[in-house]
Amino acid sequence: MNKLQKFLVQIFSLFFGDFNGVQVFLYPMTLFCWVDTNSFLYAATGLLTTQKHFFPLAVFLLIFVFVIFLILKNVSGIFDAIYPLQEGDKSIFGQTVINLHKFLLIIIIAAALLYVVSVFLKYYYDIRVPLKSIYPIAIRFLGILLLLLYGLRFIWTKPFRENESDMQEACGKLRNDYKAHRNLYAVHALFYILMVLVGAFIYNILVLDVLYRIFAWLNCSPNLYFTPPANILALLYNIFIIVIALLLSNLLFSPLVKAITHIAEKLHPHLYLAKAAVKNDETNQIS
DSSP states (O other), X not given: OOHHHHHHHHHHHHHHSTTTTXXXXXXXXXXXXXXXXXXXXXXXXXXXXXXXGGHHHHHHHHHHHHHHHHHHHHHHHHSOSSSOOOHHHHHHHHHHHHHHHHHHHHHHHHHHHHHHHHHHHHHHXXXXXXXXXXXXXXXXXHHHHHHHHHHHHHHHHGGGGTTTOOHHHHHHHHHHHHHXXXXXXXXXXXXXXXXXXXXXXXXXXXXXXXXXXXXXXXXXXXXXXXXXXXXXXXXXXXXXXXXXXXXXXXXXXXXXXXXXXXXXXXXXXXXXXHHHHHHHHHHHHHO
């Protein structure tokens, strides 16, 4: 990689790296630090009433944005600035994108089947399935799950990418090491998830209690404004505003992400076992 490519990878890492983005799913209200609440409510109300024919397109565009976000997250994780780009990196990146689309296809089919079942139950048995509650909870859960899995994957494969191993080879080494030390990896994963939850909680406090007060004290507002979805261009503009708010949120959250990732890397099970082996060798040599 040349200097420009390394710089771009570092920028990608700030916006998309590791588990960044999980704070939006854990604490959605933090996203409203960057957008005007009244204009959002006005646009959302219009999308659900007078302009509801744009609602399917809005859902598709949000899913599209999320897919692009996950692809860019994989770009920042696989094409690391530290390690030279290998042929296996391109292969596993392509496979990751394919698996991501397979997963989303399964989710969309499951959501459609749930809708069909709810309509059937309502029509024949007058049983109402609370889809308006189930869908948002399921989306948040799946978003958090995907981001945590990608974050763990990047951390766990990092020690195995040394000696110029590509990502595909590193994943193979990781699978073998995981099978041999499942308990250590399980403990590391639980500790990692706990740190992520604590980090997102701290971010939520900083945004809602500190940042809002700073903006109020400065008598300024960073709010981005939505527009009523009267046409496709207006809808695209609103999606663009959501993207900008997400990027700003990720940029503000990135210091906590880097700190948590650094701690998790230091506690990697493979590194722990390597250090333990070195200490045992030293003890045996002394004795």
